[in-house]
Amino acid sequence: MKRKMQLRQLQHLVALAEQGSFGRAAQAVHLSQPALSRSIDTLEDNLQARLIDRAYGTVRFTQAGELVLARARELLADAQQIQRDVLQLEGLAIGSLAVGLGPFAASTLGRMALSLMTQRHPQLLMRMEVADTATLSERLHRRQLDLFIADTRDLKKQPGLKLARLPDLPVSFFVQPKHPLRRLKQVTLEKAMRYPVAGPNLPAEVAAYFDSQIQRDDRGVFNVTCDDAGTLRHLALTANAVILAPHAPALNTDTNALVPLPVAGFARMQTHYSLVTLAGRTPSAAATVYTRLVTELMGSVRQPAGR
Numbered sequence: 001m002k003r004k005m006q007l008r009q010l011q012h013l014v015a016l017a018e019q020g021s022f023g024r025a026a027q028a029v030h031l032s033q034p035a036l037s038r039s040i041d042t043l044e045d046n047l048q049a050r051l052i053d054r055a056y057g058t059v060r061f062t063q064a065g066e067l068v069l070a071r072a073r074e075l076l077a078d079a080q081q082i083q084r085d086v087l088q089l090e091g092l093a094i095g096s097l098a099v100g101l102g103p104f105a106a107s108t109l110g111r112m113a114l115s116l117m118t119q120r121h122p123q124l125l126m127r128m129e130v131a132d133t134a135t136l137s138e139r140l141h142r143r144q145l146d147l148f149i150a151d152t153r154d155l156k157k158q159p160g161l162k163l164a165r166l167p168d169l170p171v172s173f174f175v176q177p178k179h180p181l182r183r184l185k186q187v188t189l190e191k192a193m194r195y196p197v198a199g200p201n202l203p204a205e206v207a208a209y210f211d212s213q214i215q216r217d218d219r220g221v222f223n224v225t226c227d228d229a230g231t232l233r234h235l236a237l238t239a240n241a242v243i244l245a246p247h248a249p250a251l252n253t254d255t256n257a258l259v260p261l262p263v264a265g266f267a268r269m270q271t272h273y274s275l276v277t278l279a280g281r282t283p284s285a286a287a288t289v290y291t292r293l294v295t296e297l298m299g300s301v302r303q304p305a306g307r
Helices: 007-019 022-028 033-047 063-090 103-120 133-141 204-212 229-238 285-300
Strands: 096-101 125-130 147-151 161-165 171-175 197-199 242-246 259-261 273-278
Touching: 007 022, 007 033, 007 063, 022 033, 033 063, 096 103, 096 133, 096 285, 103 125, 103 147, 103 229, 103 242, 103 273, 103 285, 133 147, 133 273, 147 285, 197 229, 229 242, 273 285
Parallel strands: 096 125, 096 147, 197 242
Antiparallel strands: 147 273, 161 273, 171 242, 171 259
């Protein structure tokens, strides 16, 4: 049974005409050359016509190929216009989106989602704000944000907000690969605190839990508090700091040069992200698309082995 012709196959045919060779066309559409050849072969099989004359060692379109190429360009132009029309209708080409993010969310979901939204909707006006959960909540109530993503353990009893829980991500301590603590058979929190311990502002119940695990009264667990993930990474690499961060390699590039540090009693820490909007407020088209994108990103993240 013949498969249906797809726009992607027509895109490959147009790329072949524009680039003049299978190798350059494959590179232009981000495929291997054999994959591009299979796509053209499938298109020819579906149309039951030879489109490319391969006898000359160069790309030469047959009469049928020239006809299909012309129609392919028209169809692709129509498809692009449909996309532009829908974007205008949804407000994504001329609209705006203001997103708030907690520190952990900013270093994982925030960057990835912002990059994808910018790629897909380059004319959309976007603003991303990183702050603690209380500040984000206040700005959402003032309608200075369309939505925010943060750890919401402190917002359970706050009225007027609609919370949509997102999948949890594991959280770990991280150090630079040559850190002295990595030579120990077991690292306790007390041993980790012999070095700078850095992390973002934490939800009240999480901060209280950390403080309850130490015997010292001269300082808390975290003697450096910073909501910027890049700065935390810099501290780990340059000051032998032990930092707290989400363990999500697919989303968090700030820990790529670091390694997880298992600390006794803290093996199953997790985020508690929620996507927060105002209850009873209809989201904009841009907010709806962003929400869908975040859901897809979170759904695609695999937990590290052993979790």
